Amino acid sequence: MRLTKTLLISAVLLMSATGMQAAGFNQNGNYLTVQLKQHQNFGPSQIRLQVVSDKIIRVQATAEQGFRDKQSLIIVPQNGKANYKVEEQGEKLIITTAAMRAVLNEATGQITFYDLKDHVLLNEVAQGGKTFKPFTVPDREIGVDIAKVPEAQKHGWSWRALFDSPDNEAFYGLGQHQSEELNMKGKNEDLFQYNTKVSVPFVISNKNYGILWDSYSYCRWGNPEDYLQLNRAFKLYDKDGKEGQLTGTYVDKNGQKIVRGEDSIYFEYAMPETSEICNKTDKGGIQNLPKGFALNGSKVVYEGYVEAPTNSFYQFILYYAGYMKIYIDGKLVVPERWRTAWNPNSFKFETPIRKGVKTPIRIEWQPDGDVSYCGLRVAAPRSEAEKNQLSIWSEMSPDMDYYFIAGQNLDEVISGYRTLTGKASLYPKWTLGFWQSRERYQSSKDIEENLKKFRDLKIPVDNIVQDWNYWKLDSWGSHEFEAARYPNPQAMLDSVHAMNGRFMISVWPKFYDTVKNYKELDSKGWMYHQAIKDDIHDWLGFRGSFYDAYDAGARKMFWRQMDENLYTKYKFGIDAWWMDASEPNVRDCTPMWYRKALSGPTALGTSTEYFNAYSIVNADAIYHGQRSVNPNQRVFLLTRSGFAGEQRYSTATWSGDIATRWEDMRAQMTAGLNYSMAGLPFWGMDQGGFCVENRYVAAQQEFDKTGKENADLKEWRELQARWNQFGCFVPLYRTHGQWPTREVWNIAPADHPAYKTIVAYDKLRYRLMPYLYSMAGMVHF
Template identity: 70%
Template sequence: MRRLILLSLALTMCLCFGQAGEALSTDCKVMVRPTSGQARVVCLQVVGDGIVRVRATTANVLPDKRESLIIVPQTANPKCHISETNGTVSVKTARMQAVVSKQTGEVTFKDAKGETLLHESSGGKRFWSYRVPDREIGVDSNNVPESQRNGLSWQLVFDSPDDEAFYGLGQHQAHELNMKGKNEDLFQYNTKVSVPFVISNKHYGILWDTYSYCRFGMAEDYLQAGHVFRLYDKHGREGHLTGTYTDSNGQQIVRDEDSIYYEYACPPKSEIANRTDNGGTKNLPKGFKLDGAKVVYEGFIEAPKDDDYQFLLYYAGYVRVFIGGKEVVPEIWRTSWNPNSHKFSCRLPQGQRQQLRIEWRPDGGESYIGLRVARPRSQEARNQLSIWSEMSPDMDYYFIYGSTMDEVIGGYRTLTGRAPVYPKWALGFWQSRERYKTSQEIETTLAEFRRRHIPIDNIVQDWNYWPEDQWGSHRFETARYPDPQAMLDSVHRLHGRFMISVWPKFYCNTENYKELDKNGWMYHQSPTDDIHDWVGKGYKNSFYDAYSQGARKLFWKQMDDNLYSKFNNAKTMTAGIDAWWMDASEPNVRDCTPMWYRKALCGPTALGTSTEYFNAYSIVNADAIYNGQRSVWQGRPNEPRVFLLTRSGFAGLQRYSTATWSGDIGTRWEDMRAQMTAGMNYSLAGLPFWGMDQGGFSVERRYMAAQNVWNETGIENEDLKEWRELQTRWCQFGCFVPLFRTHGQWPYREPWNIAPDNHPAYKSILWYHRLRYRLMPYLYSMAGRVHTNHYTMMRALVMDFGTDRNVLDIKDQWMFGPSLMACPVGEYKARTRSIYLPKQTGWYDLYSGEYLAGGQHLTVEAPYERIPVYVPAGGIIPFGPEMEWTDEKPAELIQLYVYAGRDGWFTLYEDEGTNYNYEKGKCATIDIHYDDTARKITIGNRKGSFPGMLKSRRFNVVLVAKEAPKPLNMADPKGKMINYSGKEVSINL
């Protein structure tokens, strides 16, 4: 007979289960031993009213686990009611309930009314034993205990209704927003950030506490085409395709291709290379010069069934793909040293040969190409919510429920850590370049911004400021940076901030490497294999083990000794270096290697194999800098806020005052469009601050050549026209994401290097710089709300208008805060674009004030100089003064634009902007409410205070109405002036 036994928590944890089907509980924790299925133990634990943790294992007891890298200690004291029937155990809170079957262990989540939110599929918990192979551990495999080699692979599958949509998972480059029916491999890579969190438009999220390589969608890997289709060459012979390689001199090689599988560089040592799969660039024609060549793979594929086949194209260089005579992949490009993947689908009929043609133009000395396809699955299987983890001690996930998607993300940050208030200057403009090579370049560039009155806050020193053979020394090369302190003082005199690049990478000859290695805190595979990087003659190197607490402390000490405290101004107690650019934090020990070798290169870690801890490096590395910098100040007054920018990310990164950028993306229109969905899904993965290399990083040769022509002749050829328009459109886009920054390879990206002063590109870029700074009260209030209310700044339309099914997969529009909908232009020479206005409200054109009804698909004007931006009825936007840096002047006069048609709310947040006094309550908020029926604005009592706060200010309230449109005028619009001294005041408009 099944029993519900109430025991103490300690007794529950150590209890040996008796008969199958028994349920044990204590407080808000239930453990069940199912009578069928693979899971022998399933545990439900209430963490909060809307959060339930679920663990499962194939062992008799749940394993003891280290403290989570993702989840912070929880202080809530949840209340719940536990009940049992013959077949189930239910754990119910005030907001939801979780029900587990005692027979199967399947879990169902319901809302407070009993309506099902999510139901585990039949057999939805699947497990496989996993042992880490020696080659993934690498040269230190003998030092890894057997207990760290063994774990579980698992798959978790839930049923999903047809009207459900999925988001999150991090930042990916596939032009995908709604992930329903899609597949995504979750690993870290330059331009790819993987986060183990998915959120549904049904107002729940799943956060799985695992650090290994994962997959969303199908659990198995994509396959070589010949494993799914019958292949025929261009002459109709079965078993292979035809590959035709033509070099730049016209020499040609024609050969049979049983697969297109040239996706990675060969590991460096022959004995290691022999252990790889059959793929890799080593199998391309020997001695053939790829750069400048033309390659065609062609033939026919025959599908085993009618289906929409899902393909994965891996590429560097220029690629086009045709199937059945139709172009299914228009030309795409990626630089040769940083390959990309591209997903596409194609409907194929059963048993009919369809022509396949891949046209590839390699663009560099070593280039990559590969085509894979997913095994056919039923539409039902594709539409399920499926998560697979390669290696974990057990299945461990959190179900998070909320009445809105914001509440779900709030639950995620309750689990993973509250975001601090990021420094105000970080919301301003950043100028970067790959790279400033001298201190003089840094100083003169910032001075030129000031001379031209172009707003800017932050200038960035990218990599290689050290002596050539001293990567990881954290020391400036004296010949190029003769007086770093004078450079930093110059930047600060110009009211700038200075960010510097620090990699977790060290040359083996540096003292820092030796100090870390002496303690066992360096990865050894790279130097053992004699890997040399691309600098100068090439130098042996490796990365430090950020999973070790001791290594993190030493890593920070080396940064502190050589950079941070060394350049602090002890007299004024201000930092010389304001922020950190933590590059290559995937970690990227070597590009373009097979997955197993990447694991060997970045492990074993202090916590276990890199197979188990594959994805979490960026968060432990961020821990090192955040807690390291804060330890330097130890509570002294005016402590500057930590700020990190990292090229990789993971769940919980926000708690370390860390933002992420989208890596070394290309400079093409398709790359710009990909950042729109990348930024939205990264934000929906719960991480609030994101940006990109505005303008793209890696540059096509045609743009370089066009810039040379301009420099030599002053002629703006067609490629230069396109380059300037691309940079302009990207700047317009960048104004409406959390981080507004430009970066990239040559041609340079400073506005005057993009176009001359009288060019529409220069004028538009300057206009959006100034708009960004006028919006600072709006932007910083959002940053405050991120901290206080777990807010999300870059908001896919589903977050605010999810009941309108038209918005579930809009990839190129989003809300930037509550009152601005950005609609960037992502096509060359486009002067109009199609938009959708969500039906829940009316909308106003930001520039003209013209009113448009919601629920419409429209084609609207998009001139070179502007992108469409709309404000919802009820929107409130505070515009501040014209400024050239964020703390140049206080917002004594705010132009408060109010848009009629609905009631509106806005909370103005302010503090000192750069220190941690807000943690002690030294901040202020002002609630603003617009009553549309009465046409009345109320500015509420100010709450709180801080040193330097404006005790009185003016609000010039400008009402924009359907019957009275007003064009945007941020300087001196006609409105009603309110003199405000901190007490509530209301006026009729």
């Protein structure tokens, strides 16, 4: 006869419990801890379950003999009550709430979640559902301030959680990514922060559950391994059939040609020649390209054959700047894509390749700048069953820590996510109107004249935006208007408000090392030093770095500097904050390890462990800072990065410096949807794209001279019109970009269909305002 023990427990009793021991588990409050009976190599030794509510159960696992103390950056204090019962049936520990049931195998640690009708919601794989590998942060990732890092902070665990998933399951969320993918089932996604890329450790299923994992490090969804260079995945042959490499042909704009073998296509990073830690392993400049070859205006072709080890749909990732096309087996698998030279993009695609067959491959690259990037890698082939599992990998954490959230529908799942991470703030109503921005207004006169023209033309607009470099050229981080261009900022703000407008200003967490604010922060140890040590200069020619937003004191000082130079100084006349480069983006286009060295170590630990969470602590600084000096005004932040929980700081995200192509508009649709389904409700984009192809620039210049609309200008105007139509129906309705400027009268004349269309959709947005503001209230509640 099987013995069953049942404990009926109320939340009140749980909270007052001092701890009690049952046959296979220890109970303390609403925590249940199991010492596993079968500790496998690379598996967990302890599991701890926390019943957060009827619909939320937290799972922690460790390979150590106990759990480390830690404080979450994304989870808010949980004061809810949950009635549940616990019973043991043999080696099974069963937790039942009013909404679901979790079953833990006390021998192996395997967990299965059920609804109350015994339908499986989520099931860990029987073998290898939780795996761990010890991880030590490499010295070079810590960088120049390695002496500041205690030895214990250098050590943690890489972990992987692996679950079964039925064929008809779909997954959404993970943040904002640019590969035109909506359902992430069977896909791979590297989760890190970058300009145009926002990673959020939360995913929802069409089976009405979600998983939020409390990790801040670099993570991977899908394949836990890095993409491979082509020569590690395939046998390579050149265009003449000789084994070992592809043929690379480089022709510069003067017709000079270089032909050489290429065993991989990996020209992805630029390294500073001044860096000591880089020079130990990497050379300065773009890696691996022919020395002395002039990229701008050149044409490059990589061609030959690949021979696959197995039949598979191979999953590739393309990293590119300039114009790219890829043909495999004679088929155009990547139609022409473009990205500006200084801001490369990644794009994923998959294609079938047969085992043992020499399959033709051709990569066509036209660099579009003196510096440009190109890379093509491929995931190791996996079976369809492996691809379709739910797999989460985290590079470095003290333990595995995730929350299982159940619901009757996906709204309830998102509600559970916000129970854990905080309510979405209710924004000022004006934020739902039309915003006019450009890169960039260069004076107070620019700001006032453009807003006035909207009013004169009776075109609705709520917000006008001051982008970067309103400060003196060599004074990034001063937060001070340059007097020659902004002689009276208070008068400018008063003028904007007199026209019933609002004013948003760009503030970066970046400081040149010559400015007073840098020196004040640095005196407390609150600046990252690697970029200074390596003498890295930005595109304006000056040297600087970012502050350590993980330190509470640094956050208070950062806000005080903003307040003294902008907010209180100008009588609370700044209505919103544009928090740019909050990844943090100390330098573009560097290897992952060097990015970590540039943005750490942090006050909490290495940047390896805290790699993805900078934007949320930076948002904390501004949200609580403004509330501290003006508690009766709603806060609004727009940030280029995002993370789980950021909605509680009245923060929205936009999709960064995207390009002005039809495929980029298409990519924003899936990017915005998955960002919103990651629990973060307010998102927007640079309508019309930010980075502009030279052909569009030339077309506008030709029109300015001749008044003639050529084919490129006609396409430009339609692209802007279509993008504004799309933008009308996203949470933040904002146009922005480089030249040509994006005021509607600068896009097309008043009698042009593009002008009429953009104005019509602007007015439609305001007709929708009661509905939009009601929805914002529903999101908050």
